[in-house]
Amino acid sequence: MESIVLEPFDSEYLGLLKTRVVMSAMSRSFAGTHHTCTADIANYYERRAIDGVALIITEGIVIHTSGDGYNNVPHLQTKEQAESWENTVSKVQATGTKIFAQLWHCGRISHPDYTGGVSIVSSSNKKAEGINRQNGKPFGVPRTIELSEIPEILKMYVDAAGNAFKAGFDGVEIHMGHGYLIDQFFDSRINNRNDAYGGSVENRCRIAIELISVLIDKYGPGKVMIRISPSRYMNGLYEWPELEEMLNYFIPKISEIGLRLLDVSCAAADYYQTSGKIIRMIRKQWDHFLIGGASLSLSQADSEIIEGLLEMVTWGRYILANPDFVTRLKTGKELRVLTDEIRSILY
Numbered sequence: 043m044e045s046i047v048l049e050p051f052d053s054e055y056l057g058l059l060k061t062r063v064v065m066s067a068m069s070r071s072f073a074g075t076h077h078t079c080t081a082d083i084a085n086y087y088e089r090r091a092i093d094g095v096a097l098i099i100t101e102g103i104v105i106h107t108s109g110d111g112y113n114n115v116p117h118l119q120t121k122e123q124a125e126s127w128e129n130t131v132s133k134v135q136a137t138g139t140k141i142f143a144q145l146w147h148c149g150r151i152s153h154p155d156y157t158g159g160v161s162i163v164s165s166s167n168k169k170a171e172g173i174n175r176q177n178g179k180p181f182g183v184p185r186t187i188e189l190s191e192i193p194e195i196l197k198m199y200v201d202a203a204g205n206a207f208k209a210g211f212d213g214v215e216i217h218m219g220h221g222y223l224i225d226q227f228f229d230s231r232i233n234n235r236n237d238a239y240g241g242s243v244e245n246r247c248r249i250a251i252e253l254i255s256v257l258i259d260k261y262g263p264g265k266v267m268i269r270i271s272p273s274r275y276m277n278g279l280y281e282w283p284e285l286e287e288m289l290n291y292f293i294p295k296i297s298e299i300g301l302r303l304l305d306v307s308c309a310a311a312d313y314y315q316t317s318g319k320i321i322r323m324i325r326k327q328w329d330h331f332l333i334g335g336a337s338l339s340l341s342q343a344d345s346e347i348i349e350g351l352l353e354m355v356t357w358g359r360y361i362l363a364n365p366d367f368v369t370r371l372k373t374g375k376e377l378r379v380l381t382d383e384i385r386s387i388l389y
C-alpha cells in the first residue's frame with residue numbers, strides 16, 4: 043500500500059527514520075525492583091522497533107520519588123535506575139529505531155503513598171478532584187511549591203535527563219501535559235500563585251520556558267522534545283483557559299528559545315476534536331518538527347502529513363495491542379483493539 047507514513051523520513055534533528063510511525067508514551071506499571079527497567083520491558087519495545095516503529099517514546103519515567111503517583115512505574119533518579127535502561131536502549135537502537143525517555147513529575151495527581159510519605163506538591167494547594175485509581179484513595183492535598191524551590195524542581199528534570207543520556211537515550215520528552223506538574227502551572231484553574239510563576243499567561247508558562255531553556259543549553263535542541271495537551275477530555279472537554287492567548291505566547295516563545303521538537307497530545311480522545319484542532323492552530327506559528335495523533339487510520343495519518351500539519355504520527359493503544367502494528371498497516375491486516383487482558387501483560 044502506498045503511504046507516506048510507511049516510507050523512510052529524513053528528519054533534520056533525528057536523522058534518517060525508517061517510517062513516520064511514533065509510539066507514544068504509555069505507562070505500563072511493569073517496572074522491576076527499585077523502579078528499574080527489566081528485560082521484559084526491553085523485549086516489549088524491541089519487538090515494536092523491529093517491526094518498523096521509527097521513534098519510541100517510553101512510558102512516563104518518574105524523575106524523582108517525590109514526583110511519583112503511580113503503581114510500579116520506572117524512575118530515572120538513581121544510577122541503578124539509569125543503568126537498567128541501557129539494555130532497552132541498545133536493543134532498540136540496534137534495529138535503527140530512535141528512543142526518547144519521557145520524563146514525568148505527577149505533581150498533585152498523586153498521594154503520599156507514592157512519594158515515600160512526603161507531601162505531594164503542585165503549583166498551588168488545590169487538590170485534584172476524584173479518586174486516585176492507583177490506590178483507591180482520594181488524591182492528596184498538595185503543598186504549594188515555594189518560589190525558592192523552583193530551581194530544585196528544574197534540577198530534578200535536568201538530572202533525570204542526564205541519567206537518560208548516560209543510559210544512551212537519543213533524547214528526552216518532557217511530559218508537560220495531561221494535568222501533571224508543568225500543566226498544573228499552565229492552568230489558571232489550578233495555579234493561583236501571585237509570584238513570577240502565576241497570574242499572567244507569561245508567568246504561568248515561565249517554569250516550562252525555564253526548563254526547556256536549561257535542557258537545550260545543556261543537551262542541545264535535537265535532544266529535547268516536549269509534550270503538551272492544550273485540549274483533551276477529562277469528564278468532558280478540558281482545555282487550557284485562555285487557550286488562544288496561551289498558544290500565541292507559548293509557541294513563538296519555545297521556538298525563539300530554540301526548542302525544535304514538539305508533541306501535541308489529546309490523551310485518549312478524538313484527535314480531530316482535541317489535538318488535531320490544536321495542531322492546526324500551532325502550525326501557523328511553528329514550522330519545526332511536530333508530532334501528534336490518536337488512533338488515526340493510515341489514510342488519515344497520510345493526509346495529516348501530506349497537508350503539512352505533522353512530520354510524524356503518534357499511536358498509543360494500537361501499538362500496545364499490536365506488536366506488529368507497522369506490518370499490519372502495510373498489509374491491511376485488521377488491528378487488534380486494546381482490551382484489559384492485553385493491557386495486563388507485556389509482550
Ligand SMILES: Cc1cc2nc3c(=O)[nH]c(=O)nc-3n(C[C@H](O)[C@H](O)[C@H](O)COP(=O)(O)O)c2cc1C
Pocket residue numbers: 066067068069070101102144217220269307308309310311335336337338356357358359360
Ligand atoms: C495504557 C496507557 C498509558 C498511557 N500513559 C501515558 C504516559 O505515561 N504518558 C503520556 O504522555 N501519555 C500516556 N498515554 C496517552 C497515550 O500516549 C496517547 O496519547 C493516547 O493513548 C491517545 O492515543 P491513541 O488513541 O493512539 O491510543 C497513555 C495511554 C494509555 C492507553
